[in-house]
Amino acid sequence: MTSAKTTINLYNTLTRTKEPLCPLDDNNVRMYVCGPTVYDFAHIGNARPVIVFDVLFRLLRHLYGADQVTYVRNITDVDDKINARAVRDFPDLPLNEAIRRVTEKTAAQFIADSEALGCLRPNHQPRATDFVAPRTDGKPDMISLIATLIGKGNAYEANGEVLFEVTSMPDYGKLSGRNLADNLAGARIAVDAHKKNPADFVLWKQSSADEPGWDSPWGRGRPGWHIECSAMSAAFLGEVFDIHGGGLDLIFPHHENELAQSRCAHGTRAMANIWMHNGFLQVEGQKMSKSLSNFITINDLLETTKFGGQKWHGRVLRLAMLTTHYRQPIDWTADRLFECRSLLYDWNMAAHDAPTQPVPAELLAALCEDLNTSGTITILHALAKSVNAAATYTAKVEAAGRLRAALELIGLYEEQNSDVLLRQEVRDGPGEHAITEMVTARLYALNAKDFATADNIRNELSEQGIALMDYKDSETGERRTKWEIKR
């Protein structure tokens, strides 16, 4: 940990400018990020905020101290899509049991995916269903929050629903930069007779007998989408906290409404001081969608050869995601993955097992400038080059340690042998033992100056995707050969 004097500048959607992060409490920097709705495998677009905010989490931990940061990422396990999936997948089970199966399995998969991508676990991953009804520990809950909003005149009951009245909040719409009149002009909002204003949104809705529900002062029902984040953020981070993140698409309506609920319920001027939003992802130049059959899950990339004909290591995916600045659109392509895999392998080879050094200041400087991860990649190139170019062994080890520290900070250092980054598919190839035998046979031929035989062996391996590299042992001067998967 270094001094907290380093200032982090972050782009704030609320003000449309970069602002210095000034934590409300340097001893507890607080961040909330909207997590997944757990009804199916997370797709690669979902991975972007997971990775981006993990980088920020790591940076905060580095600058303020690992125990001085609280990161909360919720799991949405109440949603009509979940209900539909539960009925489809477990038609014979009682609904609540079926829902539990779907959400537990999907949440576990999401957490496993996140770890494979080299992400640290957030301090808390609360589930929405644990925060619907009042809790024994007195933490904020959705029903109490809704009751507060009704009591303060910001919400009303109509037609069995509880609705938030947007006109009760003078600056409603500031985050998304829209006003109520603009919304109406769109004329795409369903006009419901029971709403006072067409833009009013649901806090609580009634559940039929075959839908999940909780008892409430307004009958058996379930919460609207936005209220869960208001409750859970307050439960773990307090009424006002430092950073709120999520995808660009969440700005409206989710974050706008969340912010309105929290501020009105708590009587605060802000919910979070800085609102951050990552850009969208396209796949091979097109919008990812099931209808274009380019829909790709994190699990597909890790465990199947559907994309690019390869299985990809999680850290390769992570690096690929960080090549573009988080606010820019990113085009997810196989070419990018190949290039990133090659780079990551080289960097990890150069850094592996070196005694770690302090994190290079220039790396921190780049990250502190609104998470300029592209800039950090440039720095990694330079650090790797300094390892290769080092004149002495001591200098080489020292440079490698700096590279390692840099890789570790942004979650790109692989503890295992670097080969795991490349050898996802070699397991289906000739196998390590066979390769070693052929390499030995080739060295024997070489020492006998039988270049034809040696080259034949090399070609054979090359056809199987194995590249050989000859070098001289630095102490004895003997010829040695190392091999790796061709890229």
Next chain:
RNA sequence: GGCCACGUGGCGGAGUGGUGACGCAGCGGAUUGCAAAUCCGCGUACCCCAGUUCAAUUCUGGGCGUGGCCUCCA
């Protein structure tokens, strides 16, 4: 219709009011039995049109193009 981003060399991708980041690919050299790896070197760019300026890829305005949001989709 309203609102918001973005448009950099073959590809990826930062950044800046004034000597063409960086990487991948390509080319040349050192090295090598030949390669690979490594090192050294080289080339090509800032969507269009105006304006501000001594000077714009960088600021302002307009245009064109792409994408997003306005529909509980990250």
